[in-house]
Amino acid sequence: MTVQPARLTPAPLIGADDIPYLPRGVRLADDRVRGIRVLQAPERAMQLDAIGDAILGELDGVRSMGAIVRDLAARYNAPPDQIAGDVRDFLTGLIERRMVFVRERP
Amino acid sequence: MRDQLQQQPRDLDGNPVTPGLPMAMLAEITHRCPLACPYCSNPVELTRAAQELTADDWGRVFRQAADLGVLQVHISGGEPGARRDLAQIVAHARDAGLYVNLITSGIGITRDRLEELDRAGVDHVQLSLQGIRPDMADRISGHPGSWDKKMGFAGWVQDIGFPLTINAVVHRQNLERLPDMIDLAETLGARRIEVATVQFHGWADLNRRALMPTREQAAFARTVVNDARIRLRGRMVIDYVPADHHAVYPKACMGGWGSTGLNVAPDGTVLPCHAAQSIPWMQFENVRDRPLAEIWHLSDSFNAFRGTAWMPEPCRSCDRKTVDFGGCRCQAMALAGDARATDPVCSLSPLHQQVVARAEADADADPGELIYRRMKKGDTS
Numbered sequence: 001m002t003v004q005p006a007r008l009t010p011a012p013l014i015g016a017d018d019i020p021y022l023p024r025g026v027r028l029a030d031d032r033v034r035g036i037r038v039l040q041a042p043e044r045a046m047q048l049d050a051i052g053d054a055i056l057g058e059l060d061g062v063r064s065m066g067a068i069v070r071d072l073a074a075r076y077n078a079p080p081d082q083i084a085g086d087v088r089d090f091l092t093g094l095i096e097r098r099m100v101f102v103r104e105r106p
Numbered sequence: 107m108r109d110q111l112q113q114q115p116r117d118l119d120g121n122p123v124t125p126g127l128p129m130a131m132l133a134e135i136t137h138r139c140p141l142a143c144p145y146c147s148n149p150v151e152l153t154r155a156a157q158e159l160t161a162d163d164w165g166r167v168f169r170q171a172a173d174l175g176v177l178q179v180h181i182s183g184g185e186p187g188a189r190r191d192l193a194q195i196v197a198h199a200r201d202a203g204l205y206v207n208l209i210t211s212g213i214g215i216t217r218d219r220l221e222e223l224d225r226a227g228v229d230h231v232q233l234s235l236q237g238i239r240p241d242m243a244d245r246i247s248g249h250p251g252s253w254d255k256k257m258g259f260a261g262w263v264q265d266i267g268f269p270l271t272i273n274a275v276v277h278r279q280n281l282e283r284l285p286d287m288i289d290l291a292e293t294l295g296a297r298r299i300e301v302a303t304v305q306f307h308g309w310a311d312l313n314r315r316a317l318m319p320t321r322e323q324a325a326f327a328r329t330v331v332n333d334a335r336i337r338l339r340g341r342m343v344i345d346y347v348p349a350d351h352h353a354v355y356p357k358a359c360m361g362g363w364g365s366t367g368l369n370v371a372p373d374g375t376v377l378p379c380h381a382a383q384s385i386p387w388m389q390f391e392n393v394r395d396r397p398l399a400e401i402w403h404l405s406d407s408f409n410a411f412r413g414t415a416w417m418p419e420p421c422r423s424c425d426r427k428t429v430d431f432g433g434c435r436c437q438a439m440a441l442a443g444d445a446r447a448t449d450p451v452c453s454l455s456p457l458h459q460q461v462v463a464r465a466e467a468d469a470d471a472d473p474g475e476l477i478y479r480r481m482k483k484g485d486t487s
Contacts, residue, residue: 013340025230025269029205033127033175040205042230042269042298043345045129045177095340098297 012088013095014102016066020091021059023101028056041099055087064105065091115403118446121415125364125403127175131204132369132380135164135181135195138188140213142248142478143236145275145310145317148184149383152481157373161191163393165198167370170398172202176368182209184372187219193226200227207232209273212259213252220262231263232300234273238286246279248478260294271298276327277317278469284330292342301331302347307381307436312477318468324349351465355426356433356449363411363435368402376401378408381436385445411435411446418446420454 014020022028026041028048037048039056048056054076058068069087073080094100117123137152159167168179179199186192187210199206208223209232215223233256237243240253263270272291276284284301291299303324304310304317319327331346338344350357360367360379369377374393382388388410391401402408410416414427421432432438433449441450442457450457 023269024267029177031175031177032203033173038177040177040229042271043178043180043207043232045205096343098340098343 009089010092010096013092014065014088016069016084017064017105018102019061019064019105020068020095020100020102021061022056022099026099028053039094039099041097044097044099046099051086052090055090059100113404115409115412117412117416118406118410119416121413123409123412123415125408125412126366128171128366128368128402129176130178130180130367131171131176132180132182132367133164133167133195133199134183134369134371134380135159135186135192136184136188136372137481139183139185139211139479140188140249141185141211141236141252142480143246143275143309144248144313144476144478145277145304146479147305147308147310147380148479149381150308150312151383153372154481158189159370159372159374159393161194161198163374164195165202167374167393167398168199168202168204170393171368172204174399174402176204178205178207180207180209185211185214187211187213187215193219193222196223196226196228205229210234210259211247211252212256213249215259217262220259220266224266224268228268230271231268232271232273233260233263234275235287235290236275237280238283238290242280242283246476248476264295270294270296271300272296273300273302275302275304276319277304278319278323278473279316281319281323281327284327285334288330288334288338288342288344292338296342298343298345300345300347301327303327303349305347305381305437306351307384307440309477309479311440314468315471316473316476318351318465319349320469321352321466323469324352350433350437350451351462353451354453356430356437356452358430359434359437359449362431364402364408365412365431368398368408376405376407378411379436382407384436385439388445416446418448421448424454 029038029040031038037053039046039048069080069084073083091100115123115125136158137148138155196206206228207230208228212233236246243253244250274287288299306314310317331344335344364378369380371377375390376393377390388407390407391405417427417432421427433452435445438447438449439445441461448455450461
């Protein structure tokens with residue numbers, strides 16, 4: 001018998017060199033009635049907290065996840081290792097939902 | 107209107123309730139459709155073309171919906187392409203700030219029109235499939251040639267670059283082919299597939315024997331979906347509406363009555379769900395007569411089953427009453443003859459054994475002929 005950890009971190013679907021982007025049909029939007037930021041996607045509107053909004057605001061289809069992590073760490077004066085884990089897990093969740101796409105660096 | 111909004115909304119027993127805000131609106135812009143699927147979710151009494159809201163009416167409804175908090179509109183029908191002014195309706199929805207999902211059979215929308223809809227601002231296309239081969243697709247849809255037209259349409263969707271969801275309704279006659287359906291969705295470049303087991307309201311209830319899945323089929327579908335979700339992780343999303351006659355607990359219908367969604371019918375009638383008119387005593391209001399916000403906050407129909415105070419036992423004392431909200435009111439109406447009852451598909455319902463026995467008898471019976479969805483004689487479709 002083995003002891004299972006209470007919660008497994010899902011296997012990442014993106015590496016530091018990969019370039020994440022919002023595909024057609026997925027966009028950041030203001031929800032003016034509720035006063036929140038949302039990610040609009042096919043059949044889904046997901047409420048974003050400030051961190052999620054900040055991460056997705058960096059997705060320009062040019063910079064790799066690694067470059068985005070470095071920029072966020074500098075801007076928020078936070079440890080890059082922690083930011084890297086948060087960004088990777090957040091983006092992996094959205095890649096699973098097909099709300100973020102990834103291309104490999106050319 | 108401010109005075110009216112200060113009135114205390116109450117459920118059907120007079121208990122005070124607190125309406126939230128809707129996120130999504132289903133806009134059924136027409137009941138006309140070239141297909142005749144025997145499980146169509148439209149009511150058995152279909153609305154005629156002459157009674158449909160105009161494109162400008164829809165524009166007004168979309169602006170009211172956005173002001174009320176709606177973020178996404180699902181433009182559906184019938185077949186929305188049966189309206190020549192579909193692109194104008196889509197443009198009105200985008201102008202109101204809504205995210206536009208187009209739910210279509212793919213029949214009757216040419217490539218030129220699809221490009222026009224792209225320019226009008228459609229964000230996402232959902233294409234229904236009735237089978238994975240011409241014979242099944244054409245037989246279930248009652249429309250010879252439907253398969254070829256749908257495959258052509260799916261190709262244009264890919265060319266233009268719309269995000270695509272495949273809507274696959276599964277039932278007794280096609281559940282064995284579910285793995286092929288998932289493969290086909292992937293081949294067509296879909297980001298998502300919605301696998302929805304037939305819900306037995308309206309037309310589908312007339313076809314229970316032909317469509318009711320067996321217990322083995324329901325179990326098979328669950329296995330196929332679970333395996334495919336693992337295999338396709340990060341490539342395609344699978345949303346699944348299981349066969350609730352074989353479930354332990356009912357589905358959380360609409361996420362709770364009048365909580366997050368609303369439906370506007372072709373003639374402007376505003377419904378808490380698309381099947382709500384199957385509750386015979388319930389009166390519904392119309393956007394021609396009253397602003398959408400007032401209907402949402404103040405109408406008896408939307409307030410009837412809000413909250414949990416209206417619930418009878420066994421829901422009233424159940425831990426799951428805020429998880430599944432007692433299930434589906436329309437199914438309670440259909441199966442228990444009482445829209446307030448615990449959804450009889452719930453294993454805690456006193457009617458559960460009877461409902462399961464009837465479903466199993468239907469699934470084992472001779473399926474008989476399909477009864478196709480048709481307008482009554484004299485209607486224009």
